Amino acid sequence: MSLIALLGAIESGLIFALVALGVYLSFRVLEFPDLTVDGSFPLGAAVSATLIVNGWDPWLSTGLAIIAGALAGILTGWLNVQLKILHLLASILTMIALYSINLRIMGRPNVALLGEETILTPVENLGNSLGLPFYASTPLFFVIVVIVCTLLLLKFLNTETGLAMRATGANARMARAQGVKTSWMILTGMALSNSLVALAGSLFAQSQGSADVTMGVGVIVVGLASVIGGEAIISPTTVLKAALACIVGAILYRLAIAFALNLDFIGLKAQDLNLVTSILVMIAIVIPRYKFRKARS
Amino acid sequence: MISLTDVHIKFGINTPLETHALRGINLNIKEGEFVTVIGSNGAGKSSLLNALSGEIDITSGKVEIANKDVTRLDTSRRAGMVARVFQDPLGGSCEFLSIEENLALADVRGHKRGFKRALNESRKQPYRDYLSRLNLGLEHRLEDKMGLLSGGQRQAVSLLMATLQPSNILLLDEHTAALDPKTSQFVLDLTCQIIKEKKQTALMVTHSMKQALEVGSRTIMLHQGKIIFDIEGEERKGLTVKDLLDLFSKTQGEQLSDDALLLG
Numbered sequence: 001m002s003l004i005a006l007l008g009a010i011e012s013g014l015i016f017a018l019v020a021l022g023v024y025l026s027f028r029v030l031e032f033p034d035l036t037v038d039g040s041f042p043l044g045a046a047v048s049a050t051l052i053v054n055g056w057d058p059w060l061s062t063g064l065a066i067i068a069g070a071l072a073g074i075l076t077g078w079l080n081v082q083l084k085i086l087h088l089l090a091s092i093l094t095m096i097a098l099y100s101i102n103l104r105i106m107g108r109p110n111v112a113l114l115g116e117e118t119i120l121t122p123v124e125n126l127g128n129s130l131g132l133p134f135y136a137s138t139p140l141f142f143v144i145v146v147i148v149c150t151l152l153l154l155k156f157l158n159t160e161t162g163l164a165m166r167a168t169g170a171n172a173r174m175a176r177a178q179g180v181k182t183s184w185m186i187l188t189g190m191a192l193s194n195s196l197v198a199l200a201g202s203l204f205a206q207s208q209g210s211a212d213v214t215m216g217v218g219v220i221v222v223g224l225a226s227v228i229g230g231e232a233i234i235s236p237t238t239v240l241k242a243a244l245a246c247i248v249g250a251i252l253y254r255l256a257i258a259f260a261l262n263l264d265f266i267g268l269k270a271q272d273l274n275l276v277t278s279i280l281v282m283i284a285i286v287i288p289r290y291k292f293r294k295a296r297s
Numbered sequence: 298m299i300s301l302t303d304v305h306i307k308f309g310i311n312t313p314l315e316t317h318a319l320r321g322i323n324l325n326i327k328e329g330e331f332v333t334v335i336g337s338n339g340a341g342k343s344s345l346l347n348a349l350s351g352e353i354d355i356t357s358g359k360v361e362i363a364n365k366d367v368t369r370l371d372t373s374r375r376a377g378m379v380a381r382v383f384q385d386p387l388g389g390s391c392e393f394l395s396i397e398e399n400l401a402l403a404d405v406r407g408h409k410r411g412f413k414r415a416l417n418e419s420r421k422q423p424y425r426d427y428l429s430r431l432n433l434g435l436e437h438r439l440e441d442k443m444g445l446l447s448g449g450q451r452q453a454v455s456l457l458m459a460t461l462q463p464s465n466i467l468l469l470d471e472h473t474a475a476l477d478p479k480t481s482q483f484v485l486d487l488t489c490q491i492i493k494e495k496k497q498t499a500l501m502v503t504h505s506m507k508q509a510l511e512v513g514s515r516t517i518m519l520h521q522g523k524i525i526f527d528i529e530g531e532e533r534k535g536l537t538v539k540d541l542l543d544l545f546s547k548t549q550g551e552q553l554s555d556d557a558l559l560l561g
Binding site: 160161162163166167171173175176178179180181182237 | 350352371372373374376377379380381383387388389390391392393394398401402403405406407408410411412413414415416442
């Protein structure tokens with residue numbers, strides 16, 4: 001595997017680390033199986049790409065993409081909390097609706113960002129002046145983004161409100177008895193989770209040079225694979241370890257995919273990506289259980 | 298002062314399964330009173346507790362706590378007034394959170410939660426002191442997950458959590474029922490100790506007639522959604538389980554089957 005391919009895998013791993021943190025927040029912290037992700041990832045891409053193409057400031061565009069993601073999360077939360085629709089179904093409804101919304105936002109199935117000024121342009125320029133090629137400076141920038149997001153998330157989860165959110169997912173009845181407004185916590189958590197995912201989508205579009213309405217397909221599986229795989233490596237006993245597990249899981253997942261697709265003798269091609277994803281998730285779920293059983297017997 | 302006025306609770310209204318869980322409960326609990334509640338399965342004990350905590354919307358009637366009408370407030374908005382220990386040792390705390398995090402959660406019960414750090418050294422010290430009274434060594438295990446504790450330990454911590462902040466009433470929902478006899482006694486003793494110390498108004502539901510008479514200052518018995526007797530003071534002193542059973546058959550004109558209530 002070439003250096004470019006390796007750094008490329010790390011780069012998308014870092015972007016998907018943000019997805020994994022979002023998925024961790026919904027699936028693990030709130031115990032809310034949320035498939036909105038498949039819609040909010042392209043939503044973030046669509047919003048920022050459309051605005052950038054229309055001459056908006058790339059930072060502002062990315063910020064608005066994050067807000068759009070938060071709104072998508074709030075919609076799913078509201079369907080569940082207020083209209084009492086089963087969480088999984090609520091998220092599927094939002095996801096399906098977002099497909100149309102994303103098409104409306106872009107006005108066509110995809111928007112190219114080639115030659116446009118994105119938030120990565122100054123990063124690449126700075127990299128160039130330091131003698132770094134773009135394929136190295138972009139991952140470095142994403143490292144910073146992931147660290148900042150992780151620190152903010154950890155800080156939040158350790159506040160009084162963050163603790164209340166964790167209690168909401170773990171034991172809602174007890175949380176209510178402690179005066180936690182659990183529906184409010186679900187709305188906030190879903191907003192936070194999907195804004196992280198939308199940020200990831202926005203960054204993905206800007207680094208790949210286009211937003212596409214189908215780019216969200218399977219994002220939830222990748223996010224979940226990262227969370228589960230990461231947890232198999234780092235036992236998530238504290239929130240810090242859980243967040244690290246998400247990041248490590250996402251990067252390793254992308255590397256594993258890249259290696260699998262690069263091994264010519266297996267004969268895998270790009271179209272086998274989803275099959276490989278599925279198998280990797282199965283392995284990640286089954287192996288810890290097998291280890292556990294062996295340790296017990 | 299806590300008062301319930303003509304409280305009715307019906308489940309499954311207009312369905313074949315309609316049940317009338319509470320049928321006109323009138324109850325006044327004075328400040329500092331420790332009321333024990335007995336009754337067989339389906340008598341309405343849990344419904345009474347849920348009506349007070351706000352977990353169930355009552356069908357009709359009025360609930361007042363500290364002279365404030367709370368009938369339409371949900372559990373989270375009553376949390377500042379009502380503290381609760383659940384029957385299920387797993388129910389009153391979060392097993393995935395550490396002991397200190399659980400205490401921190403209870404420490405702001407009923408208060409607005411902001412973006413302050415939930416835990417810091419100055420907050421931990423009182424928790425340590427408070428836990429050390431249990432003599433279970435938990436003060437050295439603040440960072441352990443709640444899920445690592447035994448049922449009795451968890452109930453003891455739940456009790457501390459419920460009394461960390463003052464409340465107008467402490468609801469104890471058969472909180473010793475799931476424990477072995479020795480642990481059950483330990484938790485019950487601790488309960489009485491804390492209630493006495495804090496002059497806490499409390500309502501304890503129990504399955505055991507003996508326990509209901511031994512602790513507290515007043516005992517009420519529920520039967521088919523009604524309070525069938527309410528005894529306190531001199532009348533209650535020296536009362537035995539047998540007296541209670543006689544009282545029951547006198548007021549109800551029927552025999553209480555022995556297995557309907559635990560006599561021990």
